[in-house]
Amino acid sequence: MNIVVCMKETPDTTAEKRFTADLRLDRAAVAGVINPYDEYGIEEAIAQKEKLGGELTLLCMGPARAEESIRKAMAMGVDKAVLISDPALEGSDLIATARVLAAALQKLTFDIVIFGQASTDSNAGMIVTAVAELLGLPALTWASKLTIEGGKATIKRSHETGYDVVEAPLPCVVSVTQVINEPRYPSLKGIMQAKRKELTSYKLADLGIDASSVGSAGAGSKVEAANRVTLTRTPEIFKDADRAALYIADYLEKRKLI
Amino acid sequence: MATNNEILVIADLTPNYEPKKVTFELLSKAAELQQAGGGSVAVLVMAPDPAGLAQKLGEYGANKLYAASGDHWNKEVAGGAADAVEVAINVSNPRLVLAVASINSRDLAGRLAIRLGSGVLWDVTDVKDEGGKLIFSGPIWGGSYAVSSSFTHDGNAIALVKPNSLTATKREGAAAAEVVPLNVERKTKGATITDSVQEASAGVSLEEAATIVSGGRGMGGPENFKLIEDLAAVLGAAVGASRPVVDAGWRPYRQQVGQTGKTVKPKLYIAVGISGEIQHKVGMQTSETIIAINKDPDAPIFGFADLGVVGDLFKIVPALTEEIKRRKGIAG
Ligand SMILES: Cc1cc2nc3c(=O)[nH]c(=O)nc-3n(C[C@H](O)[C@H](O)[C@H](O)COP(=O)(O)OP(=O)(O)OC[C@H]3O[C@@H](n4cnc5c(N)ncnc54)[C@H](O)[C@@H]3O)c2cc1C
Numbered sequence: 001m002n003i004v005v006c007m008k009e010t011p012d013t014t015a016e017k018r019f020t021a022d023l024r025l026d027r028a029a030v031a032g033v034i035n036p037y038d039e040y041g042i043e044e045a046i047a048q049k050e051k052l053g054g055e056l057t058l059l060c061m062g063p064a065r066a067e068e069s070i071r072k073a074m075a076m077g078v079d080k081a082v083l084i085s086d087p088a089l090e091g092s093d094l095i096a097t098a099r100v101l102a103a104a105l106q107k108l109t110f111d112i113v114i115f116g117q118a119s120t121d122s123n124a125g126m127i128v129t130a131v132a133e134l135l136g137l138p139a140l141t142w143a144s145k146l147t148i149e150g151g152k153a154t155i156k157r158s159h160e161t162g163y164d165v166v167e168a169p170l171p172c173v174v175s176v177t178q179v180i181n182e183p184r185y186p187s188l189k190g191i192m193q194a195k196r197k198e199l200t201s202y203k204l205a206d207l208g209i210d211a212s213s214v215g216s217a218g219a220g221s222k223v224e225a226a227n228r229v230t231l232t233r234t235p236e237i238f239k240d241a242d243r244a245a246l247y248i249a250d251y252l253e254k255r256k257l258i
Numbered sequence: 259m260a261t262n263n264e265i266l267v268i269a270d271l272t273p274n275y276e277p278k279k280v281t282f283e284l285l286s287k288a289a290e291l292q293q294a295g296g297g298s299v300a301v302l303v304m305a306p307d308p309a310g311l312a313q314k315l316g317e318y319g320a321n322k323l324y325a326a327s328g329d330h331w332n333k334e335v336a337g338g339a340a341d342a343v344e345v346a347i348n349v350s351n352p353r354l355v356l357a358v359a360s361i362n363s364r365d366l367a368g369r370l371a372i373r374l375g376s377g378v379l380w381d382v383t384d385v386k387d388e389g390g391k392l393i394f395s396g397p398i399w400g401g402s403y404a405v406s407s408s409f410t411h412d413g414n415a416i417a418l419v420k421p422n423s424l425t426a427t428k429r430e431g432a433a434a435a436e437v438v439p440l441n442v443e444r445k446t447k448g449a450t451i452t453d454s455v456q457e458a459s460a461g462v463s464l465e466e467a468a469t470i471v472s473g474g475r476g477m478g479g480p481e482n483f484k485l486i487e488d489l490a491a492v493l494g495a496a497v498g499a500s501r502p503v504v505d506a507g508w509r510p511y512r513q514q515v516g517q518t519g520k521t522v523k524p525k526l527y528i529a530v531g532i533s534g535e536i537q538h539k540v541g542m543q544t545s546e547t548i549i550a551i552n553k554d555p556d557a558p559i560f561g562f563a564d565l566g567v568v569g570d571l572f573k574i575v576p577a578l579t580e581e582i583k584r585r586k587g588i589a590g
C-alpha cells in the first residue's frame with residue numbers, strides 16, 4: 001500500500017497574524033507549524049502504513065522553511081517527502097494549489113492520498129475534491145474513521161444527525177477530521193532518523209506548470225479591505241452562587257432571551 | 259466569458275427534502291441584488307419532486323427553478339450533486355452562484371472550481387453591489403479580522419454563505435418559480451453511501467440555533483450532560499461542547515465549537531464548565547450574548563463573557579433550568 005499524505009505549513013494558530021501591504025497573510029512574520037488538521041492526516045497515514053506495509057510519502061507545497069515541519073512529520077514516521085517550493089507560487093489560490101499538488105501526485109505512485117479536513121489559515125477545505133477532480137478520482141471526505149481493505153477504502157462521514165458509511169475503490173482521495181485519531185509525538189529515535197530521510201524539492205518547471213497561471217496574479221479572488229475586529233464586552237461578574245440561578249433568569253428575561 | 263444577469267442559488271434541503279432556512283436567506287439576498295439591475299433569480303433543487311417547492315421558493319424571490327429530479331440525492335455524497343450543479347450553471351450561466359457554507363458545498367465547490375474555472379469565496383456573511391461590482395464580506399482567522407473580497411475574473415463565481423448571516427424576506431403573493439427541468443448525467447467517479455445511521459433527531463443544527471448551551475470538561479463525565487440537555491430543552495437551544503469533551507467521546511464531533519469545530523454566532527451562548535481557551539473562544543466569541551458558568555474565578559472565559567457567574571455548575575445549572583421552567587410556566 002503506497003500512501004501519500006498532503007501537508008500544508010500554516011501560521012501558528014495562537015500567534016497574532018498580520019497582513020502584507022497587498023492584503024495577504026504575512027507568513028514571514030509568524031512561526032510556521034504543521035497545519036493542525038494535517039497532524040491527523042499524518043497520523044492516519046502512518047497508522048495505515050504500519051498496518052498495511054508499503055511506503056509513505058509526504059507532499060507539501062510551501063516555502064523552503066517548510067522543511068522544518070516536514071522533518072517533524074518524518075520524525076513521527078513519514079518515510080520521505082516532496083516539497084514544491086517556488087517564489088512564483090506565493091499567493092496561489094485553490095485552483096492553482098490543486099493543480100500543483102495534482103501534478104506532483106502524477107509523478108508519484110500511490111493507492112491512496114490522505115488530506116487534512118482543511119487548512120487553519122484558509123478554513124477552506126476545498127483542495128481535496130479539487131485535486132480529486134484533476135486526477136479523475138473518487139473522494140471520501142470528512143472521514144472520522146478509515147478502513148482500507150479488499151481494494152477499496154471505506155469511511156465514516158459524520159453529518160448533522162448521524163453518519164454515513166461511504167466507500168470507493170482504490171486509488172482514491174480521502175480527507176480526515178480531528179476525531180479520527182490522536183496524533184503521536186515524535187520519538188527521540190524518530191527525530192534522529194528524520195534528519196537522514198529523503199526530501200525531494202521541485203520547482204514549478206519540474207512539474208511543467210507555467211508560472212503565470214499560479215500565484216497571486218492567477219488568483220480568482222482578491223481581498224479589498226481587512227479590518228481588525230475588536231470585541232468590546234465589559235464582563236459583569238456575579239459571585240453569589242446561591243442566588244446565581246435567579247440572577248441569570250432575570251438577566252435573560254430583561255434581555256428578552258427567554 | 260460574459261455571464262447572464264442571473265443569480266443561481268443552490269437550495270439546501272433537509273434529509274426529507276424540505277428547504278432549510280438558509281435557502282430562504284440566500285434567495286432573499288439574490289432577489290435584493292437583482293432588484294436594481296432587473297436580473298433574474300434561479301434556484302437549483304435536487305429532490306424527488308422539485309416542482310413541489312416552486313411556490314414556496316417563489317415567495318422568497320426565485321423566478322426560475324432548475325429541477326434535478328430523483329430520489330437519490332440524499333444518498334449521494336457531493337460528487338453527484340456536482341454534476342447537477344454543473345448542468346445548472348451551464349444552463350443558467352449566472353453571474354453568481356450562492357450556496358450554504360457546509361461540508362457538502364465545500365466538496366462541490368472544489369470540483370466545480372476545476373471544471374468551470376470558477377473563483378470561490380467561502381464563509382461569506384454578506385454580499386453588496388457596489389457600483390456594479392459585487393463585494394463579499396466575512397470573518398477570517400476565527401473572527402479576528404473582517405475582510406471584504408471581490409472576484410478578479412468575469413465568469414461563473416461561487417460564494418459559500420454562512421447560515422444565519424442574512425435575513426430571509428418573504429414576499430406574500432409572489433408568483434411560483436417557473437420550473438425548468440434539467441437532465442443530469444452522472445460523470446463524477448463515485449463514492450457510494452452504503453449505510454446511513456441516524457443518531458439524533460433532525461433538530462436545529464448548531465450553526466442555525468438561536469441559543470446554544472455548551473458543556474466542557476467541567477461537566478466531569480458524559481452522564482452529567484443530562485444537565486446541559488435539560489437546560490437546552492427549556493431554552494429551545496442546541497447543545498455544544500468543547501474539544502476535550504469530544505475527544506473523550508462524551509459528545510459527538512458535530513457538537514464541537516471552536517477552531518477545529520464549528521464557528522457559531524447565536525443570540526445567546528451559555529458556556530458551562532468551559533475554561534475559554536483561545537481555540538474555543540474563536541468559535542463562539544461573536545455570539546451576541548455570552549454567559550459563562552465556571553467555578554474558577556480566574557478562568558479566561560470571564561474575560562470575554564457578558565455575564566460571568568462564578569460557582570459550581572452542578573448547583574447552578576439544575577436550579578437555572580427549574581427557574582426558567584417556572585417562569586415559562588412549564589410543568590416540572
Ligand atoms: C490545534 C488545536 C485545536 C483546538 N481546537 C479546539 C476547538 O475547536 N474547540 C475547543 O473547545 N478546544 C479546542 N482546542 C483545545 C483548547 O486549547 C482547550 O484545551 C479546550 O477548549 C479546553 O476545554 P474545556 O474548557 O472544556 O476544558 P478545561 O480547560 O479543562 O476547562 C474546564 C473548566 O471547567 C471548570 N469546572 C470544573 N468543574 C466545575 C464545576 N463543578 N463547576 C463549574 N466549573 C467547573 C474549570 O474551572 C475549568 O475552567 C484545541 C487545541 C489545539 C492545540
Ligand SMILES: Nc1ncnc2c1ncn2[C@@H]1O[C@H](COP(=O)(O)O)[C@@H](O)[C@H]1O
Pocket residue numbers: 006007008009035037038041059060061062097101114115116117118119120122123124125126127128
Ligand atoms: N500548500 C499545500 N501543500 C500540501 N497540502 C496542502 C496545501 N494546501 C492544502 N493542502 C491539503 O489540503 C487540505 C485542505 O486544505 P484547504 O482546502 O486549503 O483548506 C489540507 O488539510 C492539506 O492536507
